[in-house]
Amino acid sequence: MPQPRSSMLLLTLLTGLFACSPPNEQPVQVKLRVLETSDLHANMLDFNYYSGQTDPSLGLARTASLIKAARAQVQNSVLVDNGDLIQGSPLGDYIAQRGLAEGEIHPIMLALNTLDYDVATLGNHEFNFGLPFLYQTLAGANFPYTSANIYCAEVQCRPGVKQGEHLYPPYILQQKHVIDTQGQPQQITLGYIGFVPPQILSWDKQHLAGKLRVDSIIDTAKRLVPEMQAAGADVIIAIAHSGLGHTGVEVDPMAENMVYALTQVPGIATVLFGHSHAVFPAAQFQHLPSADITQGLLNGIPAVMPGRWGDHLGMVDLTLQQNAGEWQVVSAQAQTLAVFDNATQQPNVEADAAIVAAVAEAHQGTMAFMQRSIGMASADMYSFLAQIQDDPTVQLVADAQRTRVAELLPPELQDIPLLSAAAPFKAGGKLESSNDAEQYIQVSQGPLSFRNAADLYLYPNTVVAVKLNGAELKDWLECSANQFLQIDLTSTAPQTLINLAHSSYNFDVIDGIHYQIDVSQPSKFNHRCELVNASANRIVDLRYTDASGKVYRDAEFAAKSFIVATNNYRAYTGMFAGTGSDKVVLELPDTNREALVAYIEQQSQYDAASDRYLSAVNPKADHNWRLLPLKSAVQLDLRFKTRDSAAAQQFIQANNYWPMTKLSSDNVGFAEYRLDLQVAAPAN
Incomplete structure (x- = not known):
């Protein structure tokens, strides 16, 4: 089996190093530990704002304890953050809505500043609240930011940054004073280079259009890494807010996920990555070509990805050796450290007091922010069945989006059928940990607060509507249906229904039409909506009924025009059929969450005189799909x-569309159910 390019290069270097070393003279070596946080998503504390309870499986306060322990074990270490820092939890939303006073330091930066980060890069969610808020937030960091592939596209983006210039430094060279293995002081020039997915221009178009330019991750790396070497970088550390990506020879240069390709760029010593919220190295990636899960190597290059929300710390241990004035990596080990032990269901570390103190005021403000009353619900809204059947949590979001778009749709579009697409954002994650087991919406019947709205709609997306035809609409649903694994109708063995490779937030349900999903058929698209079987047909009995009662099916449906209310992420990416910037017909400044709050308030009808709600929002699913x-x-x-909980079991017993039988429970909070699809379905 041929050796990876980097392994052969390492062998050549080592041969040369030992050949050049004088007899009895030990080569100079330095042990350097590189630590990484990524995708913290404003989770500073070990606290779940939706349940109002401590959660020891997440939060920078817990990760900070791992950081301090890891530093104490070695003489030389650096710490970096890989982005998606300021958005993603109610604390982040609260500060963004409240705003920052002139000169005020964002509480998240107050927390990170206690840990002496060496450098950081931007994630895609840094742009969710707009550029002015981003600039103000980053100004409070006592560490520098690098982002190699983002450029200013307007006359001036921020003070000192003009059109055509990098928004933040493309790379940073830092002189690191270290102690070698013989106890002697040495100096190494570390080069950091950061990357963000080019797709931010689509995902946050309302904030970034005409203001930024974002180039290819891989093309930028190939151009700038040699420049960094020429400028004196001894060890180059790539901080890529990007997932693994394609492992083939042909790679789309503008792809979102580029880490595998980055490990093949000569000169990069290690890649710290994130974005996809997974943990690397891990057994699930052992099938990758040229991957060494034991050592944490991709193509011979150490690489690490530390999960999400502070549940893991990324750690790469490098052994550097000096030869003829140059430093080379002669060995490496990449791994992650968890804040919580899923096997024992016990925390591995306690919360760090300095982080807790840094965000104490913001935490109290967030708690108050989340308690603001917005209405009443006439029934429970739980997402325990959201991946199996039509669901009240998805239904409510779809109703709210359609209501808001209907209010503002231009007259020339008002005669076109208006539909709404929504997905279950919280439906158990990857089903691997107690953290995942908590990732369900659990909003009970009765009073609703802003905390409940934030639980029902996690992201600060904005309301957008697209215009498409029925044929495109069917392919949109065909991609969503990839969430299900194909069922073998001849097998009596247990068969899993849900395809965990297909994220639940990409399982779009489109309300306003009727359809069924045939899980015995192969999928037409993969989880990226790439065509894999042109003749596949999972979406059946697809139909639309107009106000007069006329039913559109087949060719009539395919030719008919529709408007779909959705969010900016879905509308602009072009991943699903019928989406893309050329399909957008309405773009609102309202966030989907604001539309949801307005809908709940409208349906609840608060009476100030009696200080009570006169009605309640009805979240009952209409079962337009099955x-x-x-x-x-x-x-x-x-x-x-x-x-696996009493509430989940009661909800399932009361709301199951199909017969369901609980079979077993595991040790991380999940229950397995059997679903019977061999019975007559209730009428729609």
């Missing part, structure tokens, strides 16, 4: 997992 009943000569054993 799984197709299956016909088989054998008894099928179809299974799915959801939350």
Whole structure:
């Protein structure tokens, strides 16, 4: 088996190093530990603002304890953050809504400043609140930011940054004073280079259009890494807010996920990455070509990705050796450290007091912010079944989006059927940990607060509407249906229904039409909506009924025009059929969460005189979609997992569309159920 390029290069270097070393003279070596946080998403504390309880499985306060312990074990270390820092939890939303006074330091930066970060880069979610807020936030950091592939596109972006210039330094060279293995002082020039997905221009178009330019990650790396070497960088550390990406020879230069390709760029010593919220190295990636999960190597290069929300710390241990005045990596080990032990269900570390103190005031403000009353609900809204059947949490969001778009749709579009697309954002994650088991919406019947609205809609997306035809609409749904694994109608063995490779936030349900999903058929698209089987057909009985009662099916449906209310991320990416900037017909400044709050307040009708709500919002799912009943000569054993709790079991018993039987529970908070699709379905 041929060796990876970097492994062969390392062998050559080592041979040369030892050949050049005088007899009995030990080469100079330095042990350097590189620590990484990524995708903290404003989770500074070990606290769940939706449940109002401490959560020991997440938060920078816990990660900080790992950082301090890891530093104490070695003489030489550096710490970096890989972005998606300021958005993603209610604390981040609270500060963004409240705003920062002139000269005020963002509480998140107050927290990070206690840890003496060496450098950081930007994630895609840094741009969610607009550029002025981003500039003001980053100004409070006592560490520098680098972002190699973002350029200013307007006359002046911020003081000192003009059109055509990098928004933040493309790379940073830092002189690091270290102690070698013989106890002697040495100096190494560390080069840091950061990257962000080019797709930010689509995802946050309302904030960035005409203001920024974002180039290819891989093309930028190939151009700037040699420049960094020429400028004196001894060790180059790539901080890529990007996932693994394609492992083939042909790579789209503008792809979102580029880490595998980055590990093949000569001169990069290690890659610290994130964005996709996974943990690397891990067994799930052992199938990757040229991957060494034991050492944490990709193509011979150490690489690490530390999960999400502070649940892990990334750590790369490098052994550097000097030869003829140059430093080379002669060995490396990449790994992650967890704040919580899922096997024992016990925390590995306690919260760091300095982080807790740094955000104490913001935490109290967030608690008050979340308690603001917005209305009443006539029924429970739980997402325990959101991946199996039509769901009240998704239904409510879809209704709110459609209501808001209907109010502002231009007259020339008002005769076109208006639909709404929404997805279950919280439906158990990857089903791997107690943290995942908590990732369900649990909003009970009765009074609703802003905390509940934030739980129902996690992200600060904005309301956008697209115009498309029925054929495109069907392919949109075909991609969503990739969430289900194909069922073998001849097998009596247990078969899992949910495809965990397809994120639940990409399982769009489109309300206002009727359809069924045939899980016995192959998927037409993969989880990226890339065509894999042109003849596949999972979406069946697709139809639209107009106000007069006329039903559109087949060719009539395919030719008919529709408007779909959705969010800016979905509308502008172009990933799903019928989306993309050329399809957008309405773009609102309202966030989807604001539309949801307005809808709940409107439906609840608060009466100030009596200080009570006169009505309540009804979140009941209309079951406009369902799984197709299956016909088989054998008894099928179809299974799915959801939350294991008394509330979940009661909700499932009261709301299951299909017969469901609880089979077992695991040690991280999930229950496995059997689903019977071989019975007649209730009428729509």
